[in-house]
Amino acid sequence: MGRYVGPACKLCRREGEKLFLKGERCYMAKCPIETGRPIPGGQPKRRPKISDYGMQLREKQKIKRTYGLREGQFRLFFERSAQLRGVTGENLLQMLEMRLDNVVFRLGFAPSRVAARQIVRHGHVFVNGRKATVPSMLMGKGSVIEVRDREKSKQYASAFVEKSEARGIVPWMSLDKEKLKGEVLHIPSKEEIGSPFNEQLVVELYSK
Numbered sequence: 103m104g105r106y107v108g109p110a111c112k113l114c115r116r117e118g119e120k121l122f123l124k125g126e127r128c129y130m131a132k133c134p135i136e137t138g139r140p141i142p143g144g145q146p147k148r149r150p151k152i153s154d155y156g157m158q159l160r161e162k163q164k165i166k167r168t169y170g171l172r173e174g175q176f177r178l179f180f181e182r183s184a185q186l187r188g189v190t191g192e193n194l195l196q197m198l199e200m201r202l203d204n205v206v207f208r209l210g211f212a213p214s215r216v217a218a219r220q221i222v223r224h225g226h227v228f229v230n231g232r233k234a235t236v237p238s239m240l241m242g243k244g245s246v247i248e249v250r251d252r253e254k255s256k257q258y259a260s261a262f263v264e265k266s267e268a269r270g271i272v273p274w275m276s277l278d279k280e281k282l283k284g285e286v287l288h289i290p291s292k293e294e295i296g297s298p299f300n301e302q303l304v305v306e307l308y309s310k
Contacts, residue, residue: 158307165299169198170215191301192292199295203237209284210266211259226255241286248283
């Protein structure tokens, strides 16, 4: 399946807000959103008024781009979340948060979700004592995620753990930074995820 390999900052400029796709750069003053760069494509600096459909589409694009999914992957997650009990939009965000690549990123083992996906695919991460190489693998309550006991793997993860810890670890996971091991304490609520998205717009879009 194809993946986006263009400039990550261009995606943030298109959505008009930070999607935190480039790790430490997103926290710097030179971030294009901080400097006020306009949307790409040569359009006027002022954003045009968009329709209800346009708002729904933009919200879907923001979530897809934040978690690094293509359309087919995203729709599959939506369909699976719609089959679960509870609110579909919240179910969707919870499933996306529980992806292995996102959990690795949240623990601070990688500077971005893209980097987290790469180290998972390269076999640097173990889940419950076994090597896991599928970034979309869903974690559950009690899942233990740790960096492979190899010098190269641990050096890479250690370089980012300190910085991420300074920004805080999400409340639904615990982290042992010395052992580079984390555990999922429970499935996060919408409030714990702290999502900037309006997931209801995505539900409305796919319900048409």
